[in-house]
Amino acid sequence: xxxxxxxxxxxxxxxxxxxxxxxxxxxxxxxxxxxxxxxxxxxxxxxxxxxxxxxxxxxxxxxxxxxxxxxxxxxxxxxxxxxxxxxxxxxxxxxxxxxxxxxxxxxxxxxxxxxxxxxxxxxxxxxxxxxxxxxxxxxxxxxxxxxxxxxxxxxxxxxxxxxxxxxxxxxxxxxxxxxxxxxxxxxxxxxxxxxxxxxxxxxxxxxxxxxxxxxxxxxxxxxxxxxxx
Ligand code: HEM
Numbered sequence: 001x002x003x004x005x006x007x008x009x010x011x012x013x014x015x016x017x018x019x020x021x022x023x024x025x026x027x028x029x030x031x032x033x034x035x036x037x038x039x040x041x042x043x044x045x046x047x048x049x050x051x052x053x054x055x056x057x058x059x060x061x062x063x064x065x066x067x068x069x070x071x072x073x074x075x076x077x078x079x080x081x082x083x084x085x086x087x088x089x090x091x092x093x094x095x096x097x098x099x100x101x102x103x104x105x106x107x108x109x110x111x112x113x114x115x116x117x118x119x120x121x122x123x124x125x126x127x128x129x130x131x132x133x134x135x136x137x138x139x140x141x142x143x144x145x146x147x148x149x150x151x152x153x154x155x156x157x158x159x160x161x162x163x164x165x166x167x168x169x170x171x172x173x174x175x176x177x178x179x180x181x182x183x184x185x186x187x188x189x190x191x192x193x194x195x196x197x198x199x200x201x202x203x204x205x206x207x208x209x210x211x212x213x214x215x216x217x218x219x220x221x222x223x224x225x226x227x228x229x
Contacts, residue, residue, distance in 0.1 A: 010188070012078050017185035019071040024178065024211075026064055031214040034154075038221055041151035048150035052133055061130070072115065079108045110177040117170030124157045125150070158219050159226030167219050171212050178208035 037044040051057055133147045146152060157163050182204030183197075191200060 009078075009081070012074055012081075013188040016071060016074050016078065017188040019067045019074070020181045020185045022067045023071060024182065024207075026067070027178075027211055031211050034218045035214055037151050037154055037218060044151045044154075045148055048129065049148040052130065052148055057130070058134075068118075072111070075108060075111055107177065107180060110173045113170060113173035114177055117166070117173070120166065124163070125153055128153055154218065154222055155226065158222035159229075161223070164219055164223045168216060171216050171219075175208050175212045178211065179205050182207060 033044075033047055036047060129147050129150065132142050132144060135142045136144050136147075158167075179201075183200045186200050186204075
């Protein structure tokens with residue numbers, strides 16, 4: 001099994017697909033959670049408190065981080081091997097419709113933009129919340145008064161127009177990455193039927209649009225609120 005996953009192209013694609021679908025699941029939960037901040041800061045902070053530094057959260061974060069790392073490492077391996085195998089004609093042969101071509105050819109570049117966003121995002125939120133709680137648990141003398149006040153950190157982050165623009169650019173990259181990733185994952189897992197191809201592609205586009213729409217709504221609403229304050 002190990003050799004299959006490491007050595008065969010199908011095995012590697014399968015790992016990409018499973019970790020990708022797992023990350024989409026995380027994003028779905030994360031977006032739904034963030035929507036709560038639009039309605040009630042108290043309710044949002046209660047969720048942050050619930051998901052704060054405890055053993056379940058630590059295991060969850062470790063699994064999530066492993067999912068990201070495996071997805072990225074396999075993406076690099078697959079891209080390098082595909083380029084080696086196909087040389088300069090790497091996009092010549094394809095059965096995909098033109099509309100998905102752009103995203104498909106730029107998955108690595110889109111992934112790098114998403115990764116850069118993730119570093120900035122973790123600095124904005126995780127480093128000020130869960131990381132501080134972890135430092136506190138380890139006995140460090142840190143200020144823990146804001147570690148579960150997610151609503152405050154959202155308000156602070158999105159009152160800065162630079163962050164708003166950076167987040168919205170990253171969300172566009174994430175939208176393209178997800179639209180391609182979704183149907184590609186299902187295809188790698190065995191769904192390769194012509195009738196279903198367009199349906200799955202459209203479901204992927206609709207799903208990514210709802211996800212990114214939800215994330216963007218939070219950014220835009222909090223930015224507008226900051227202007228009115
Ligand atoms: C409006 C957009 C977003 C908001 C308001 C938001 C908010 C937050 C907050 C408050 C945390 C800290 C939770 C805690 O430590 O208790 C967090 C963590 C995190 N976010 Fe986001 N997020 C957004 C979009 C995204 C996107 C698009 C991604 C992925 C591409 C993402 C990935 C993560 C990850 C990996 C963590 C660390 C794990 C965790 O604490 O759950 N976030 N986010």
